[in-house]
Amino acid sequence: MALALPELLTKIFNFLAEDKALYSALFVSRLWFMCSGSILWRRIELIGSRNFGEKYEIQLKKFMGFLDRNTKPVYASSVRYLKIRHYYSNKHLGISGGKNCITDKSIREITQFNPNIQSLNFNYCKKLTDSIIYTLVGSYPDLRKLNLSDCDKVTDIGIRQIARCHNLEHLALNSLEFLNDETTCIIVQSCPNIRYLNLEFCYITDTAVESIAQSCRNMEYLNLYRSESITDSTISKIAKKCSYIRELELGFCGRITDSAIENIAHHLSNLKYLGLKYCVNISKEALDMLDPDLEIGGYYTIPSTS
Helix, strand or coil: CCCCHHHHHHHHHHHHHHCCCCHHHHHCCHHHHHHHHHHHCCEEEEECCCCCHHHHHHHHHHHHHHHHCCCCCCCHHHCCEEEEECCCCHHHHEEHHHEECCCHHHHHHHHHHCCCCCEEECCCCCCCCHHHHHHHHHHCCCCCEEECCCCCCCCHHHHHHHHHCCCCCEEECCCCCCCCHHHHHHHHHHCCCCCEEECCCCCCCHHHHHHHHHHCCCCCEEECCCCCCCCHHHHHHHHHHCCCCCEEECCCCCCCCHHHHHHHHHHCCCCCEEECCCCCCCCHHHHCCCCCCCEEECCCCCCCCC
C-alpha cells in the first residue's frame, strides 16, 4: 500500500533529523513545517555556559514562554528528550524581578504540557531541588534516562525518589558526594533494568557495588571512579554477575589487585574499555591476562625502588 505524502515526508525527515539538517525544512511549505515540527520537538536541548549566559537565557525564556501560554503548545506531546544543562544562577538565567526561569513552577509547567518525556538531562543545574525531583518522578514514572550529575542542591532524600522509576535504563549521578550506600541500594534494587550507571566521584563502598551486581544483571556501562574503598571481592561479583558490561571505570580504586583483574579477564568477554588510573596494586602480569584488544585507560606502573 502506497504511503500518503505526509507519511512519506515524515519517514524522510526522520533521517535528516539525525544529522541536524532538518531545520531548513520548516521554511519550505506549510506541509513540510507540520511534518518536520513534531520531529524537531522530540529532542529539546538548552545548554548553557558561563561564557555565553545571555544566549542561553534567551533560549530558555523562549522555551518557557511556550509553556506560559493559556493553550497547550502544538508539539508539546512530541517531546521525548529534555536537556537543560549548566543552569547556574540569576546572573545568567534570571528574568526581570530577579525570578529564575527554572523554578518549581516552571518544572510543573514542563510536566503538564510535555507528558511523554522519557529522557531528562539536568546536568549541572545548580538550582535543582528535592521538590523538583518529586515533581519530575511523579510526572514521569516511565522515565528511561535521567542525568542529575553535579546537581548539588539535591539531597539524599530527593535522590531516593528515583526508585519510583522502575523502567529506568540510564542513570548518571556523577559528583553527588552526599550519595550513600543505602540510597544507591534502594535505587538499583527498584530499577533492575539499569544498563548505564555513572557514579563517578560518589565514593560508594562494597555494600552498594554488591547490590549493583545482584540487581542490575544487564549492566553495560559502570563508572565507579574514585570509589576508593571498594575491594576485589565486589569487583569479582560484578564480573561474574554482570557479564554484558562493555565499559568499566575503576580509576582511583586503589585497593583492587590482580585478583579482580583475573575475574574480569575470565568473565567479561564483552568488555571494550577498562579504566585503571592510579590502580597501583595491579601488576603488568595480571593485565597480560586481558584481551589484547581491550582498551585500558590510565594504567601506569610504579617504578622499581631496587
